[in-house]
Amino acid sequence: MKCRLTTTPFPDLLQAALLEFVGTAFFLTLGLGGIQAAACLREEPPALNIEQTIYIATCMGFSLLVSAWMFYRVTGALFNPNISLALLIVGVIDPARFIMYCIAQLLGAIAASGIVVGLSNAPLAVNTVLTDTTYAKGVFIEMFITAALVLAVLMLAAEKHEATPFAPIGIGLTLFAAHLWAVPYTGAAMNVARSFGPAVVTGFPDSGHWVYWVGEFLGSLLGAGFYAVLKHYKYWRINPGQDTSDYKQSPPDPVEKAKESLNKALSNSPEGSGRTRVSPSMV
Incomplete structure:
Protein backbone atom coordinates (compact mmCIF):
# COMPACT_ATOMS: atom_id res chain seq x y z
CA MET A 1 0.00 0.00 0.00
CA LYS A 2 1.52 3.28 -1.05
CA CYS A 3 1.81 5.93 1.65
CA ARG A 4 1.44 9.53 0.57
CA LEU A 5 3.06 12.19 2.73
CA THR A 6 0.85 14.95 1.37
CA THR A 7 -2.02 15.74 -0.94
CA THR A 8 -0.75 19.27 -1.57
CA LEU A 18 8.75 29.92 2.13
CA LEU A 19 6.04 32.15 3.55
CA GLU A 20 6.25 30.33 6.90
CA PHE A 21 9.97 31.14 6.87
CA VAL A 22 9.17 34.81 6.28
CA GLY A 23 6.50 34.82 9.00
CA THR A 24 8.78 33.12 11.54
CA ALA A 25 11.61 35.53 10.77
CA PHE A 26 9.22 38.47 11.11
CA PHE A 27 7.83 37.25 14.43
CA LEU A 28 11.20 36.47 15.98
CA THR A 29 12.91 39.59 14.67
CA LEU A 30 10.37 41.71 16.54
CA GLY A 31 10.37 39.48 19.63
CA LEU A 32 14.11 38.87 19.88
CA GLY A 33 14.76 42.49 19.00
CA GLY A 34 12.80 43.50 22.07
CA ILE A 35 14.75 41.06 24.25
CA GLN A 36 18.04 42.39 22.84
CA ALA A 37 16.91 45.93 23.64
CA ALA A 38 16.04 44.89 27.20
CA ALA A 39 19.52 43.42 27.59
CA CYS A 40 21.16 46.59 26.26
CA LEU A 41 19.09 48.78 28.59
CA ARG A 42 19.87 46.67 31.64
CA GLU A 43 22.01 48.64 34.08
CA GLU A 44 23.59 45.54 35.60
CA PRO A 45 23.83 42.70 33.03
CA PRO A 46 23.56 39.85 35.58
CA ALA A 47 20.31 41.23 37.00
CA LEU A 48 16.81 40.77 35.64
CA ASN A 49 14.14 42.81 37.40
CA ILE A 50 10.38 42.78 37.16
CA GLU A 51 10.21 45.65 34.68
CA GLN A 52 12.55 43.89 32.27
CA THR A 53 10.63 40.64 32.63
CA ILE A 54 7.40 42.43 31.73
CA TYR A 55 9.20 44.19 28.85
CA ILE A 56 10.37 40.83 27.44
CA ALA A 57 6.97 39.20 27.92
CA THR A 58 5.25 42.12 26.21
CA CYS A 59 7.66 42.08 23.26
CA MET A 60 7.19 38.36 22.63
CA GLY A 61 3.45 38.27 23.29
CA PHE A 62 2.61 41.28 21.13
CA TRP A 69 -2.81 37.86 12.75
CA MET A 70 -0.92 38.96 9.63
CA PHE A 71 0.02 35.45 8.46
CA TYR A 72 -2.98 33.58 9.90
CA ARG A 73 -4.75 33.21 6.53
CA VAL A 74 -1.52 32.67 4.60
CA THR A 75 0.22 29.69 6.22
CA GLY A 76 -1.65 29.20 9.47
CA ALA A 77 1.03 31.25 11.26
CA LEU A 78 2.57 28.36 13.17
CA PHE A 79 6.11 29.83 13.55
CA ASN A 80 7.00 26.97 15.91
CA PRO A 81 8.09 23.35 15.24
CA ASN A 82 6.35 22.27 18.44
CA ILE A 83 3.03 23.71 17.26
CA SER A 84 3.65 21.98 13.93
CA LEU A 85 4.23 18.69 15.76
CA ALA A 86 1.00 19.06 17.73
CA LEU A 87 -0.97 19.78 14.56
CA LEU A 88 0.61 16.74 12.90
CA ILE A 89 -0.40 14.56 15.85
CA VAL A 90 -4.05 15.65 15.74
CA GLY A 91 -4.19 15.43 11.95
CA VAL A 92 -4.43 19.09 11.01
CA ILE A 93 -1.33 19.03 8.79
CA ASP A 94 0.26 16.14 6.90
CA PRO A 95 3.84 14.81 7.33
CA ALA A 96 5.25 16.64 4.30
CA ARG A 97 3.94 20.01 5.46
CA PHE A 98 5.25 19.27 8.96
CA ILE A 99 8.76 18.60 7.68
CA MET A 100 8.80 21.61 5.36
CA TYR A 101 7.40 23.91 8.05
CA CYS A 102 9.92 22.75 10.67
CA ILE A 103 12.82 23.44 8.31
CA ALA A 104 11.35 26.85 7.44
CA GLN A 105 10.80 27.73 11.10
CA LEU A 106 14.32 26.75 12.18
CA LEU A 107 15.84 28.71 9.29
CA GLY A 108 13.56 31.65 10.04
CA ALA A 109 14.79 31.70 13.63
CA ILE A 110 18.42 31.72 12.48
CA ALA A 111 17.68 34.54 10.05
CA ALA A 112 15.92 36.57 12.75
CA SER A 113 18.83 36.12 15.15
CA GLY A 114 21.25 37.21 12.45
CA ILE A 115 19.15 40.31 11.72
CA VAL A 116 18.96 41.26 15.40
CA VAL A 117 22.70 40.91 16.05
CA GLY A 118 23.50 42.65 12.77
CA LEU A 119 21.41 45.69 13.73
CA SER A 120 22.67 45.82 17.32
CA ASN A 121 25.85 47.39 18.68
CA ALA A 122 26.18 44.67 21.33
CA PRO A 123 26.73 40.90 21.24
CA LEU A 124 23.57 38.85 20.84
CA ALA A 125 21.97 38.46 24.29
CA VAL A 126 18.76 36.57 23.51
CA ASN A 127 19.81 32.98 24.21
CA THR A 128 17.55 30.94 26.45
CA VAL A 129 19.51 29.66 29.45
CA LEU A 130 18.54 28.09 32.76
CA THR A 131 18.78 30.48 35.70
CA ASP A 132 18.34 29.50 39.34
CA THR A 133 16.79 26.15 38.41
CA THR A 134 17.81 22.58 37.61
CA TYR A 135 17.73 20.73 34.31
CA ALA A 136 14.76 18.66 35.47
CA LYS A 137 12.75 21.67 36.60
CA GLY A 138 13.67 23.49 33.41
CA VAL A 139 12.32 20.60 31.32
CA PHE A 140 9.03 20.58 33.22
CA ILE A 141 8.61 24.36 33.10
CA GLU A 142 9.15 24.33 29.34
CA MET A 143 6.84 21.35 29.00
CA PHE A 144 3.96 23.06 30.81
CA ILE A 145 4.23 26.43 29.08
CA THR A 146 4.62 24.78 25.67
CA ALA A 147 1.56 22.63 26.38
CA ALA A 148 -0.36 25.81 27.27
CA LEU A 149 0.60 27.40 23.96
CA VAL A 150 -0.26 24.22 22.03
CA LEU A 151 -3.67 24.01 23.70
CA ALA A 152 -4.35 27.68 22.97
CA VAL A 153 -3.60 27.12 19.28
CA LEU A 154 -5.72 23.97 19.08
CA MET A 155 -8.72 25.33 20.98
CA LEU A 156 -8.72 28.85 19.54
CA ALA A 157 -7.43 28.39 15.98
CA ALA A 158 -7.74 24.74 14.96
CA GLU A 159 -11.23 24.47 16.48
CA LYS A 160 -13.66 26.49 14.38
CA HIS A 161 -16.10 28.67 16.33
CA GLU A 162 -17.29 32.25 16.69
CA ALA A 163 -13.99 33.42 18.21
CA THR A 164 -11.68 31.71 15.70
CA PRO A 165 -10.95 34.95 13.74
CA PHE A 166 -9.64 36.43 17.01
CA ALA A 167 -7.44 33.43 17.87
CA PRO A 168 -4.17 35.42 17.52
CA ILE A 169 -5.20 37.57 20.50
CA GLY A 170 -5.63 34.59 22.82
CA ILE A 171 -2.50 32.89 21.52
CA GLY A 172 -0.41 36.04 21.95
CA LEU A 173 -1.73 36.53 25.48
CA THR A 174 -0.88 32.91 26.29
CA LEU A 175 2.71 33.55 25.22
CA PHE A 176 2.73 36.74 27.30
CA ALA A 177 1.43 35.01 30.44
CA ALA A 178 3.86 32.10 30.11
CA HIS A 179 6.77 34.52 29.77
CA LEU A 180 5.80 36.25 33.01
CA TRP A 181 6.27 32.92 34.78
CA ALA A 182 9.19 31.31 33.00
CA VAL A 183 11.52 34.11 31.88
CA PRO A 184 13.43 34.23 35.21
CA TYR A 185 14.00 30.45 35.13
CA THR A 186 14.31 29.20 31.55
CA GLY A 187 13.92 32.27 29.36
CA ALA A 188 10.49 30.97 28.29
CA ALA A 189 11.31 29.48 24.90
CA MET A 190 8.08 27.54 24.27
CA ASN A 191 9.51 27.04 20.80
CA VAL A 192 12.59 25.03 19.90
CA ALA A 193 13.24 27.33 16.94
CA ARG A 194 13.32 30.35 19.24
CA SER A 195 16.15 28.69 21.22
CA PHE A 196 17.87 27.12 18.22
CA GLY A 197 18.25 30.29 16.13
CA PRO A 198 20.22 32.35 18.67
CA ALA A 199 22.23 29.28 19.69
CA VAL A 200 23.37 28.74 16.10
CA VAL A 201 24.40 32.39 15.70
CA THR A 202 26.31 32.43 19.01
CA GLY A 203 27.90 28.99 18.66
CA PHE A 204 25.82 27.04 21.22
CA PRO A 205 27.36 28.61 24.34
CA ASP A 206 25.09 26.82 26.82
CA SER A 207 25.38 23.10 27.64
CA GLY A 208 21.70 22.99 28.67
CA HIS A 209 20.38 23.67 25.18
CA TRP A 210 18.93 20.15 25.06
CA VAL A 211 16.37 21.18 27.69
CA TYR A 212 14.53 23.21 25.06
CA ALA A 224 -2.09 17.51 21.84
CA GLY A 225 -2.98 14.63 24.15
CA PHE A 226 -5.25 16.76 26.32
CA TYR A 227 -6.92 18.20 23.24
CA SER A 245 -23.55 35.00 19.25
CA ASP A 246 -27.32 34.46 19.05
CA TYR A 247 -28.91 36.80 21.60
CA LYS A 248 -31.79 34.36 21.99
CA GLN A 249 -29.39 32.05 23.79
CA SER A 250 -28.86 34.66 26.52
CA PRO A 251 -30.23 34.00 30.02
CA PRO A 252 -33.96 34.85 30.46
CA ASP A 253 -35.20 38.01 32.17
CA PRO A 254 -34.52 37.41 35.90
CA VAL A 255 -37.58 39.48 36.94
CA GLU A 256 -39.93 37.49 34.69
CA LYS A 257 -38.43 34.24 35.91
CA ALA A 258 -38.90 35.30 39.55
CA LYS A 259 -42.57 36.19 38.88
CA GLU A 260 -43.16 32.84 37.20
CA SER A 261 -41.66 31.03 40.17
CA LEU A 262 -43.78 33.07 42.59
CA ASN A 263 -46.99 32.42 40.64
CA LYS A 264 -46.19 28.72 40.51
CA ALA A 265 -45.64 28.63 44.26
CA LEU A 266 -48.93 30.46 44.89
CA SER A 267 -50.92 28.16 42.60
CA ASN A 268 -49.52 25.06 44.32
CA SER A 269 -50.26 26.25 47.86
CA PRO A 270 -53.58 25.26 49.60
CA GLU A 271 -54.61 28.91 49.84
CA GLY A 272 -53.40 29.71 46.31
CA SER A 273 -56.84 29.71 44.69
CA GLY A 274 -57.93 32.81 46.57
CA ARG A 275 -54.77 34.83 46.06
CA THR A 276 -54.06 37.36 43.34
CA ARG A 277 -51.49 36.26 40.76
CA VAL A 278 -48.53 38.52 40.09
CA SER A 279 -48.79 40.22 36.69
CA PRO A 280 -46.23 42.33 34.82
CA SER A 281 -48.20 45.54 35.54
CA MET A 282 -47.94 44.92 39.27
CA VAL A 283 -44.10 45.01 39.24
Missing part, protein backbone atom coordinates in the same frame (compact mmCIF):
# COMPACT_ATOMS: atom_id res chain seq x y z
CA PRO A 9 1.07 19.91 -4.87
CA PHE A 10 4.78 20.41 -4.22
CA PRO A 11 4.92 23.96 -5.66
CA ASP A 12 2.14 25.03 -3.29
CA LEU A 13 3.86 23.30 -0.38
CA LEU A 14 7.15 24.98 -1.19
CA GLN A 15 5.45 28.36 -1.40
CA ALA A 16 3.75 27.79 1.96
CA ALA A 17 7.08 26.81 3.55
CA SER A 63 5.01 40.17 18.42
CA LEU A 64 3.23 36.82 18.14
CA LEU A 65 -0.19 38.46 18.27
CA VAL A 66 0.62 40.84 15.40
CA SER A 67 2.59 38.35 13.31
CA ALA A 68 0.04 35.55 13.71
CA TRP A 213 14.25 20.22 22.74
CA VAL A 214 13.08 17.75 25.37
CA GLY A 215 10.77 20.12 27.26
CA GLU A 216 9.10 21.46 24.14
CA PHE A 217 8.68 17.99 22.67
CA LEU A 218 6.96 16.77 25.83
CA GLY A 219 4.82 19.92 25.84
CA SER A 220 3.64 19.18 22.31
CA LEU A 221 2.63 15.68 23.36
CA LEU A 222 0.90 16.89 26.52
CA GLY A 223 -1.06 19.67 24.80
CA ALA A 228 -7.48 14.66 21.92
CA VAL A 229 -9.19 13.70 25.19
CA LEU A 230 -11.46 16.76 25.03
CA LYS A 231 -12.45 15.92 21.45
CA HIS A 232 -12.98 12.23 22.19
CA TYR A 233 -15.41 13.00 25.01
CA LYS A 234 -17.14 15.74 22.98
CA TYR A 235 -16.35 18.68 25.26
CA TRP A 236 -18.97 20.88 23.52
CA ARG A 237 -21.76 18.87 25.15
CA ILE A 238 -20.65 19.96 28.63
CA ASN A 239 -21.60 23.60 28.12
CA PRO A 240 -23.57 23.81 24.85
CA GLY A 241 -24.07 27.11 23.07
CA GLN A 242 -21.18 28.82 24.85
CA ASP A 243 -19.62 30.08 21.61
CA THR A 244 -22.80 31.35 19.95
